[in-house]
Amino acid sequence: MTDTNQNRPSxxxxxxxxxxxxxxxxxxxxxxxxxxxxxxxxxxxxxxxxGRVVMRVNDSKEEKKRRG
Incomplete structure (x- = not known):
């Protein structure tokens, strides 16, 4: 397991x-x-x-806003 797998995704x-x-x-x-x-x-x-793939900063507030 690498360090990237142990941390919260960015x-x-x-x-x-x-x-x-x-x-x-x-x-x-x-x-x-x-x-x-x-x-x-x-x-x-x-x-x-x-469609297209979009990579966004992991921001739970933004995700909640988008989902309504």
Whole structure:
């Protein structure tokens, strides 16, 4: 087990379909910065077939706001 797996993820990964108020965000995984700071380790629960992947800072307040 690496250090990245023992800490809280720094980012959340979402697949986003649509734009603006009509966009649908689906949580698909998490990410941690690598030890050297030059990349990220991703842990995905799903792979999107369409739409785009967005990586956001792991902020529980933002997630609650988006979910309503």
């Amino acid at each position: 980012h959340r990964l979402f697949t986003v379909n649509g734009d603006g108020e009509q966009a649908r965000w689906t949580d698909i995984g998490v990410a941690w910065a690598t030890r050297d700071g030059k990349g990220f380790t991703l842990s995905l629960n799903a792979l999107p077939l369409n």
